[in-house]
Structure formats: C-alpha cells, structure tokens
Amino acid sequence: MLLPLALCALLYLLGRWLLGLDGDLTLLWAEWRGKRPENELPDKVVWVTGASSGIGEELAYQLAKIGALIVLSARRENELERVKQKCLEISNLSSKDILVLPLDLTDRSSHEAATKTVLQHFGRIDVLVNNGGRSQRSLFVDTKVEVYAAIMELNYLGTISLTKHVLNHMVQREKGKIVTMSSVMGIMGAPLATGYCASKHALQGFFNSLRPELGEYPEIIVTTICPGPVQSKIIHNVFTEDLSKSLENTGDQSHKMPTDRCVRLTLVSMVNDLKEAWISDHPYLAVCYLWQYAPTWAWWLMNKMGKIRIQNFKRGVDADVSYSQKKKA
Secondary structure, eight states, X not given: OHXXXXXXXXXXXHHHHHTTOSBOHHHHHHHHHSOOHHHHOTTOXXXXXXXXXXXXXXXXHHHHHHXXXXXXXXXXXXXXXXXXXXXXXXXXXXXXXXXXXXXXXXXXXGHHHHHHHHHHHHSOOXXXXXXXXXXXXXXXXGOOHHHHHHHIIIIIIHHHHHHHXXXXXXXXXXXXXXXXXXXXXXXSOXXXXXXXXXXXXXXXXXXXXXXXXXXXXXXXXXXXXXXXXXXXGGGGGOBOSSTTOOOSOOOOOTTSBOHXXXXXXXXXXXXXXXXXXXXXXXXXXXXXXXXXXXXXXXXXXXHHHHHHHHHHHHHTSOTTHHHHOOOOO
16 A cells, blocks of 8 residues: 555656656655744754845845744844844844854954854854855856855855854754755866756765764754855855956846745755755756756766757856746746
8 A cells, every 4th residue: 555655646746846846856855745934943043154145135134934943144244133133024033043153254353253142143053055155157267266166265165164163052952953055066077067967966966975973972963055047136246267257247047936936945955964965947956856867968968968058158148048038927
C-alpha cells in the first residue's frame, strides 16, 4: 500500500517540476509535506545580512509577519531603518524585536563586536542568514584583477568571517542554523560572472566541508540556498570590469522569479533542515540537474546559453532575458 502511494507522490512532484515549477524535488516535497515556517520560526532570533534590499529585505518582511525576532544588517543604516519601519507596520512586532545593526562584511575586524551586540540584545542567535554579497556583469578579458579580489573579499571571506563568530556561539549552545545564499552559479558556470561564480563555488565548497566537521553537533544545521535569476536590486549594484564603474543598463527584470517566492522557498528550506536547495525557474533549474547527472550535456547547453547571455549584455538588455522571458497571458 505504501509503495503505490510513494510512487504516486513521486510522479506528482516530477510532473510539477517538468511543468516548469521552481524548485528541486526535495524542496518541493518539503513545501508540500514538510514543516511550515509559520509553526517553526515565531520567537526565533534570525540575523539577516544584506537586509537593506532584494532578497534580504523580503526575508525581513516575511520573518516579521511570522513573528520572528530579527537582526537587520547591511552597510546603509537609513535603508535598514526603512525596512524596520515597514516590518513594524505589517506585523505585531515591537521596536525592541527588531535590531538594526549596520555591518560591512569586508570589515572583518568588526564581526566579533557585531556578534556580541546581537547576543547582548537578544541573548542568542538561532539562525544566521548569510545573504550579503554582490554579483558581476563583465567579461574576464576586460576585467581588472582588483575586481576579483573585491568579489572574493565580500562574497566569500566576509561571509565565512561572520559565520566563524556566530558559529562559536552556536557550538556553545549546541544548536543553531546557518543558512547561506549561494546561487545556481555556485553549481554551474556562466559567462559575464566569472568572479561571482568563483565566489559562490568557494562558498559551496566551504559549507559542504564545514557540515561534516559539525557532525558531533546534530542540532547545528548548515543549509545552502541556490537561487536562479530573481527580481531584486542585485543587478543595480553589480561589479563590472572596473571597481569605479557601475552597470549602465540593467534591463528589464520582470521575467525573473518574484522575490517573495524565492524567499518563501528559502524559509521552507530553512525550517526543514535541507542541506542544499535549488530555487529557480527553467532553464537554470534544468541545467542544475544536467550539471549533476549529465555534465557533458550541461556544457553543450551552457555554451548555447552563454552566447545568448553575451549578446544580450552587449545589446544593453538583461543577460538572461531571451531564454527566460515568461509568456504573457
């Protein structure tokens, strides 16, 4: 009796995925049958970096509605205050339930003091969400080496530095969750993002290695989230070929996954203790599976997609618009 039910469930999930839904099979199962963020996250202390815009900002809003206690970190204090005010407007939280903590991930000497500030305010850290970072839009042949150093300093070294200080606290408590926003670019490679891909591959390797180091602490969970293209402001602040230059044309972003959907699946992954979650529309979700199980095909497909990305970039439109454009009703 159980076998037919399990087979039906598997076929159901497979059908949903093949029809173009937006997560890997384990994640879709967790969303359907697993724990719900509304039941697991009230009164949990969740520290979100990169909380002033994009995915981090939306995380703050959804956590506030759920009733989590939130630490908001990013460089721009005025934007963090704006996010805090909206969190208060849409939830039952009070001002003391949301701590605004300006933080520069590249200033690693400040991370220990920042961690102590959170602990003094809330007494504990239940979840760290490593969301801070910047993407890239430039060809390697045009890009200065200093750009690659800056990408690694922010996306990789800044993230593991803050993780180290928070993890010391979690080890003392013998529980906690470390959730890191990687990317599908941490699984595959793509043109125009060589440095960004390298930083996300570094995060994947680091956290996949850290996880078994924490085997004697079964209640410390390490989760890596791999989103595909998402509607966020990350494209407005990307690294280019020179540290002094910004991207002139960001292009239309409406074809990408809505930020609230990405965040919802991130919270599902968090509360269900998933080790890794792929959150993306096709074709990137399909490429993740190909990269995992049929890498030769994945290389062939990425070469095709890569040419389109570069052409789009040179035309001044979003790199992924040609093959990610959703059909309009």
